[in-house]
Amino acid sequence: MTRPRLLDLFCGAGGCAKGFQRAGFYVVGVDIEPQPNYCGDEFHQADWREFLAAHWHEFDCFHASPVCKGYSHANNIHGRTDHPMEIADVREALEATGRLYVIENVEGAKAHMRNPVTICGLSLGLNVRRHRLFECNFPVMVPPCGDHSGDWLLVFGHTVLERGHVVAKAKGGGNVIRRKHTTTERGRDAMGIDWMNRDELSQAIPPAYTEHIGRQLLAALEAAA
Numbered sequence: 001m002t003r004p005r006l007l008d009l010f011c012g013a014g015g016c017a018k019g020f021q022r023a024g025f026y027v028v029g030v031d032i033e034p035q036p037n038y039c040g041d042e043f044h045q046a047d048w049r050e051f052l053a054a055h056w057h058e059f060d061c062f063h064a065s066p067v068c069k070g071y072s073h074a075n076n077i078h079g080r081t082d083h084p085m086e087i088a089d090v091r092e093a094l095e096a097t098g099r100l101y102v103i104e105n106v107e108g109a110k111a112h113m114r115n116p117v118t119i120c121g122l123s124l125g126l127n128v129r130r131h132r133l134f135e136c137n138f139p140v141m142v143p144p145c146g147d148h149s150g151d152w153l154l155v156f157g158h159t160v161l162e163r164g165h166v167v168a169k170a171k172g173g174g175n176v177i178r179r180k181h182t183t184t185e186r187g188r189d190a191m192g193i194d195w196m197n198r199d200e201l202s203q204a205i206p207p208a209y210t211e212h213i214g215r216q217l218l219a220a221l222e223a224a225a
Contacts, residue, residue, distance in 0.1 A: 015204035023214025160187035
């Protein structure tokens with residue numbers, strides 16, 4: 001049986017690609033930077049606009065993870081305004097194809113996305129608290145996030161951290177939380193990713209997220225056919 005072809009834009013090292021593969025897709029990745037550890041079926045180093053314009057008709061559906069730094073609270077605490085913010089441009093380009101798509105980004109991008117759903121690793125049985133938003137132009141259901149209990153990990157900013165514990169009260173209110181650095185291997189286990197280095201892991205989406213969405217995307221494609 002021929003697998004539907006999915007174009008994976010801003011693919012990184014392929015956390016999303018692996019999930020879509022598990023859901024049943026042939027995945028072609030595109031990134032402006034070289035990705036020697038990319039795990040999809042094909043990789044092309046190219047500008048996303050140029051590749052999409054030239055090859056969109058070769059694909060059944062699309063996934064895109066535009067650079068998140070312009071939307072991330074963690075990256076904007078100093079008021080930086082020089083990070084690209086391309087969600088609207090990506091959406092416009094994908095809508096022009098008339099095909100099904102998924103756009104993924106961080107929680108800080110919510111105001112820039114259309115009716116996104118939130119997925120957390122804890123709700124999918126992973127040991128990582130990692131909220132990500134997914135905008136889809138087809139119906140998607142996701143499990144609730146839950147209460148974040150347990151000794152989960154955080155993976156971000158090129159680090160892997162054990163769950164923080166409150167150690168004091170801050171002067172301005174709120175809590176002082178102490179987190180402990182842990183190993184890349186523990187981060188890989190928590191994310192369900194065994195092929196990435198630490199920097200790649202910190203930017204990745206656990207494959208379980210896109211496997212969950214990918215199965216619903218596959219059903220939507222089959223229903224449309």
